Amino acid sequence: MIYEFKIAMTHGDKGFLSDFEDRLRWIKDKGYNVFSRVECDEEANIDHVSLVLKGKKDDGTFRQEDIVHIFKHQMSEALAEHIVNDWQTRLLWKEINRNCRSLSPADKEKVFLKANSFLKKCNDNESLSMLINFGRKNRMAHRLFEHINCHNNLVVEGFVNFCIKEYNREIRFAVELAREELRNEQEYNDFVNLLRHFVDTQVPKLFEINLMMYDTGLFYLWDGEGVEIEENYLNYYFEDMCLDEISLDDVLISILITIAPRRIVLHRIGELPASESVEMIKKVFNEKISVCDGCERCRRMEAEKSGHK
Secondary structure, eight states: OEEEEEEEEETTOOHHHHHHHHHTHHHHHTTOEEEEEEEEETTTTEEEEEEEEEOOSOOSSSOHHHHHHHHHHHHHHHHHHHIIIIIHHHHHHHHHHHHOTTSOHHHHHHHHHHHHHHHHOOSSSHHHHHHHHHHHHHHHHHHHHHHHHHOSEEEHHHHHHHTOHHHHHHHHHHHHHHHHHHHHHHHHHHHHHHHHHHHHHSOOSOSEEEEEEOTTSOEEEEETTSOBOHHHHHHHHHHHHHTTSSOHHHHHHHHHHHHOOSEEEEEESSSOOOOHHHHHHHHHHGGGEEEOSOOHHHHHHHHHHHHHO
16 A cells, blocks of 8 residues: 655745654554655755655554545644644734835834734633634644545645635734734833923922822822822812723823922832833833832831731
8 A cells, every 4th residue: 555645845844744754653653654755946945745655454453544544634733733833924924014014124023023922822821822722723734634635735835825714814813913012002102202201391390209009099199298199189080080981090190290290209018019000100200210118108008008907
């Protein structure tokens, strides 16, 4: 029995052959001979690969058809692995160069990194992300097996471009998502720079602001003399807060920008809350921020917090 399948693939893609051979150890252990022949067309940058299965007659346990079926199945699995590992980068760049022409080379690189990350880690839950990636590869292997069952040759590039439309849709969606995220980041950075310019050019209403934040979203503000000041500014936002049209984080940032202090002292009980408002404050006020290393008020509030537990 001799079965042969021919594959045309990009020159130098050697990972597929080593993976394929690893998958066929069981067949080799059964006494079958598996080997490959590679003819290189350097001008076309194509390798013509022949995968050959030679074997004995039925051994009473597995028919020749069974062995060929397993051979085809392992071939489709190895090809699916090859496409995901070796073609994903090419397909992403192809899509980026086609639909992100206006972006600079640096921004295109950012889009690529984001899109590649989206495809590899498509969910914050690591187990779910692995399951989604397995499903993607499994669908591709199934489509490859259908092709291998009906043909005796495969052009990998043609298969990638025309026969796995769902995967190509995922590539396009990942690039669109990455470009949108990059655009949002750039708009956010432009907004931060605008706020920084506003703060730097404003006459400060108070030279120093002390800020204590809680992970509940509550905050306390007082000036350099220890006088609490938030009530003078919160009244302006009170109606919007009652209607849930503005959050406490937004109120805090608005107050700080309105006052435009030259110095902000961050007081903390434990770690600073990981919130958008904290990140925004750090970016807008940057070098104007210092962190209290433990004043009397911090110790008092820490004691009050411990007393409420």
